[in-house]
Amino acid sequence: MHRFGRATEKWVFQSEAFDSVVVISNALREKYKEVFPFLSDDDIIVAHDAAGVPEQSDETVVGIPIRDDRLQVGYVGSLYEGKGMEVIIPLAERIPDADFHVVGGDEERVRKWENQTDATNLHFHGFVPHGELGDYYADLDVLLAPYQRTVRPSSGSGDLSQWMSPLKLFEYMSVGKAIVSSDLPVLREVLDHEKNALLVQPDSIGEWVRAIETLQSDEKRETLGQNARTDYESQYTWNARVERILDGANV
Secondary structure, eight states: OOHHHHHHHHHHHTSTTOOOEEESSHHHHHHHHHHSTTOOGGGEEEOOOOOOOOOOOSOOOTTSSSSTTSOEEEEESOOOTTSSHHHHHHHHHHOTTSEEEEEOOOHHHHHHHHTTOOOTTEEEEEOOOGGGHHHHHHTOSEEEEOOOSSOOOTTSOSOOTTTOOOHHHHHHHHTTOEEEEEOOTTGGGTOOBTTTBEEEOTTOHHHHHHHHHHTTOHHHHHHHHHHHHHHHHHHOSHHHHHHHHHHHTTO
16 A cells, blocks of 8 residues: 555545445455554445356367366466466376366466476466356366465565455355365455365465365365355355445445
């Protein structure tokens, strides 16, 4: 938060017209209270992000799955620093019996990461329009949210890891697939280890490997996926988010 931004927000928060501010995580609420001590919990509404359910068609996705009898593990999202390619590459190299799919990223970033591995079970699909993602999700068994302790925004500077509420995480939950995620405090506001996801240390490749091996079990994947979908439907649809905001604002 630069000086002008803080001054502008302070002016807004102290104006007679101000009612409340909406933030995307409890961690961000605490940060706002630290920066603006005159704000109370009653002034701040916490509403985590949400997602719609990706639509599916009857189209066949080329390249997923690669091997019908193997676990299909996927990451959907951008390829900026800290989003998780630092984990996915060594994970694919350590588990050659599973196929790994990376959906997203511009050509430059895809080439950058492709050049860092010779793993034949790691497949880059590049940018896919959001309206076509449903068919990719349908063919994947496990979804990865390998955010690191420092997550860079698209500008390349700053750090989102302390207060982010990743849209893609809620999209993962909406499709009812097993999720393996980094164990970061802000993500624990949404994810519950062994209930709706498996949580592992962001930079421990051994823990990521063990989590994927655990999810070779069809029953385990189904339980985690169903629980994630149930939590999504009750809390993280766009309608649920709007209702939470309106309730918090007493509208």
